[in-house]
Amino acid sequence: MLWKSIFTLVRSSPFLIFLILIGAVIDLIFRYLSSLSYKYLIDLAILPRDGKALAIIIVALLILGFTNVLTGISSDYAKARLGSNLLFEYRIRLYQHMQMQSQRFYKRFGVGDLLARYTDDIPAIQSALIYIMTGGLLSITSVIVGLAILFSLEWKLTLVTLAGSALLFAPYRMLKSRSLALGEAYYKQLDHFNGSVDEHIKAYRVIRAFDLRSAMLNKVEANLRTMLSIGVQRNFVSSNLNRLPMLVISILTAVILAYGGYLTFNGSLTIGEFIAYNSIFFTVGTSLFGVTSILPFILSARTSLDRLQQVLDWEPDVIEQGGQELSPLRSDIVFRDVNFAYVSGEPVLRNLNLTIPDWGFTSIVGPSGAGKSTVLQLMLRFSDPQTGVVLYDGQDIKNVQYASLLRQVGVVFQDSVLFHTSIRDNIRIGSPEATQEQIEEAARAAEIHDTIIGFREGYDTLVSHYGDSLSGGQRQRIALARALVRKPRILFLDEATSALDPDTERSVNETIRTLGRRMSIVSVTHRLAYAALSDRIVVLRQGSVAETGTHEELLERNGEYRQMWDKQQGFMLAHGSGNACVRSDRLRKLPFFSSLDSEALDEISQLFVMEKFEAGATVVEQGDQGDKFYLIARGKVEVLISAGLGERRKVASLEDGDHFGEIALMQHIPRTATIVTVTACWFLSLSYDHFHPLVMRYPAIREGLEATLRSRMQRRDD
Numbered sequence: 001m002l003w004k005s006i007f008t009l010v011r012s013s014p015f016l017i018f019l020i021l022i023g024a025v026i027d028l029i030f031r032y033l034s035s036l037s038y039k040y041l042i043d044l045a046i047l048p049r050d051g052k053a054l055a056i057i058i059v060a061l062l063i064l065g066f067t068n069v070l071t072g073i074s075s076d077y078a079k080a081r082l083g084s085n086l087l088f089e090y091r092i093r094l095y096q097h098m099q100m101q102s103q104r105f106y107k108r109f110g111v112g113d114l115l116a117r118y119t120d121d122i123p124a125i126q127s128a129l130i131y132i133m134t135g136g137l138l139s140i141t142s143v144i145v146g147l148a149i150l151f152s153l154e155w156k157l158t159l160v161t162l163a164g165s166a167l168l169f170a171p172y173r174m175l176k177s178r179s180l181a182l183g184e185a186y187y188k189q190l191d192h193f194n195g196s197v198d199e200h201i202k203a204y205r206v207i208r209a210f211d212l213r214s215a216m217l218n219k220v221e222a223n224l225r226t227m228l229s230i231g232v233q234r235n236f237v238s239s240n241l242n243r244l245p246m247l248v249i250s251i252l253t254a255v256i257l258a259y260g261g262y263l264t265f266n267g268s269l270t271i272g273e274f275i276a277y278n279s280i281f282f283t284v285g286t287s288l289f290g291v292t293s294i295l296p297f298i299l300s301a302r303t304s305l306d307r308l309q310q311v312l313d314w315e316p317d318v319i320e321q322g323g324q325e326l327s328p329l330r331s332d333i334v335f336r337d338v339n340f341a342y343v344s345g346e347p348v349l350r351n352l353n354l355t356i357p358d359w360g361f362t363s364i365v366g367p368s369g370a371g372k373s374t375v376l377q378l379m380l381r382f383s384d385p386q387t388g389v390v391l392y393d394g395q396d397i398k399n400v401q402y403a404s405l406l407r408q409v410g411v412v413f414q415d416s417v418l419f420h421t422s423i424r425d426n427i428r429i430g431s432p433e434a435t436q437e438q439i440e441e442a443a444r445a446a447e448i449h450d451t452i453i454g455f456r457e458g459y460d461t462l463v464s465h466y467g468d469s470l471s472g473g474q475r476q477r478i479a480l481a482r483a484l485v486r487k488p489r490i491l492f493l494d495e496a497t498s499a500l501d502p503d504t505e506r507s508v509n510e511t512i513r514t515l516g517r518r519m520s521i522v523s524v525t526h527r528l529a530y531a532a533l534s535d536r537i538v539v540l541r542q543g544s545v546a547e548t549g550t551h552e553e554l555l556e557r558n559g560e561y562r563q564m565w566d567k568q569q570g571f572m573l574a575h576g577s578g579n580a581c582v583r584s585d586r587l588r589k590l591p592f593f594s595s596l597d598s599e600a601l602d603e604i605s606q607l608f609v610m611e612k613f614e615a616g617a618t619v620v621e622q623g624d625q626g627d628k629f630y631l632i633a634r635g636k637v638e639v640l641i642s643a644g645l646g647e648r649r650k651v652a653s654l655e656d657g658d659h660f661g662e663i664a665l666m667q668h669i670p671r672t673a674t675i676v677t678v679t680a681c682w683f684l685s686l687s688y689d690h691f692h693p694l695v696m697r698y699p700a701i702r703e704g705l706e707a708t709l710r711s712r713m714q715r716r717d718d
């Protein structure tokens, strides 16, 4: 398919092809007439001492040389143009293809992987095309013409030459598969390397703060060493593909000199013919060498074409077909019998039926992995359900113009990426036609205008490195302004404030609440304190709706929501987040403390110490001796277990109100899993040494912990 597009590109540039061909033909004529001129120079001008003939030959050569240079220049321009056109066409095509893709695609092709296709594969195809179009075609024609002339000069000698020339392609046959395999291996390593550089740029703070520099360096060094070794082998094979044909040409030259000399001795060839024959053979030899030297380019381009094709063959999850314009949302968004899975056989949404009216503030809550963000993604049509429909005002969003759907919505994600441009342009991205007044209006609504004008360069302040130059709250407020400048009918928030520190979260949520009076908002959150303020709450469990209602109704119902609510209660984070504590009645909800009296629980709650970890930190490492129990006052962690060969498998996510490590309170036993923070986390930790004296005093604690351990073991065995 891609080969076809190369031919289409070539066919669509007839003038450029004409310039290249004319340049090649003139070059060819020049080469052979120069070589053949020796025959006439020696036999017709020098030996008979004919000055006029000499002058005519020299003038003819000069005119030809001059013409050759002129057509060569036009041909060079045409090649440069054609090559650049190919780069442009392929890069834009790949980029457009990427724009249609969703999460599944980006999971399969990492950043490094994709970048390598832009910066290495496409140029490799370009080089091969240029070489084939110019050196290749010219060399092949040159070989054919040259052999015809050689045949006319001395056919027996030429037959010997022709037979020997077949040997020139032996190295290609021998080394082809090795070269292709090395090409593939090299690109694989290059993809890894690009990925590591990208990771380093994005996570440089975590790498430095956790002193991961030497670990990362070792990883990159191992990658580069493998690349170095493959690179050496690859270059060596490529140079052999060039060098070995030269050996064949040297042998052929020796044969021609010996046999041609013999023919000249016995008078079958004149001296002029002998010299001309050798000179033409030299040109033929060079052209033959030219033919073989494009082979490494062809091999490299073949690998690159395959790699590019692999990406372009990836079908987008969402097919954007024309359809009707979606009119402004007036009634509701409905999920009807929706089933969805990222991986076949692992359903995430199961027969989901849900109605979200177009007014007020709706919160979607539920345990981690319940499918909250997935619901949001389907509303934005980042993916389509496998069965069932998502309707906006009764219209299946698969059948409406995608752009008209996106025009109605604004979105703020948890990790809102800001671009490397001014604050003004970052907001304007939401609506490219927005005037300065509209930008400021959005910034005011997001309550960031005063902060922006307080910066020395105001709205022209450059946002650097994905927004690192701003605080988390400022970043999210600019992201909010970016969404608001679109004047959306509906604002989607995907954990938009949960990565912020408590004070900033509180203040951004107040802004969002004010906005809720002006537009409808759908917010995915796991922090129930803010969900409680919404007009309706949808509780998801394993991809279905478990409950819906207001906060009060759901508490009353005493179901799933109530449990989650109770779990998150009882923690107090002081303003400024310098301190936190847990109430004794909250401790009673932990199964191993449930039978203790208030006095004991009060004592225990005093023993907790607050610990703060940034996102990406390892809190406990599998195999280390456990000496602390942790309660998550706020934040989210992942529980990982070793899956061999240094790989880790995620087995669970824990968040506000969850706990881990309780067995460490009873005995120093190795941790059975690694805990890594996903967002910044505030933990309350209780150390074995502080706690142990209490266990001695209150036997009920030991009994509770032993029961927990037994049930844990039982669950694991099951």
Ligand SMILES: Nc1ncnc2c1ncn2[C@@H]1O[C@H](COP(=O)(O)OP(=O)(O)OP(=O)(O)O)[C@@H](O)[C@H]1O
Pocket: 103, 104, 107, 342, 343, 348, 366, 367, 368, 369, 370, 371, 372, 373, 374, 375, 526, 653
């Ligand atoms: N791109 C993906 N590929 C495969 N599985 C995915 C992908 N994205 C999410 N999942 C899985 O789908 C399930 C639902 O994920 P989703 O992010 O919607 O849950 P959530 O309720 O928002 O959870 P959380 O609060 O932890 O963000 C989880 O089991 C998750 O591991």
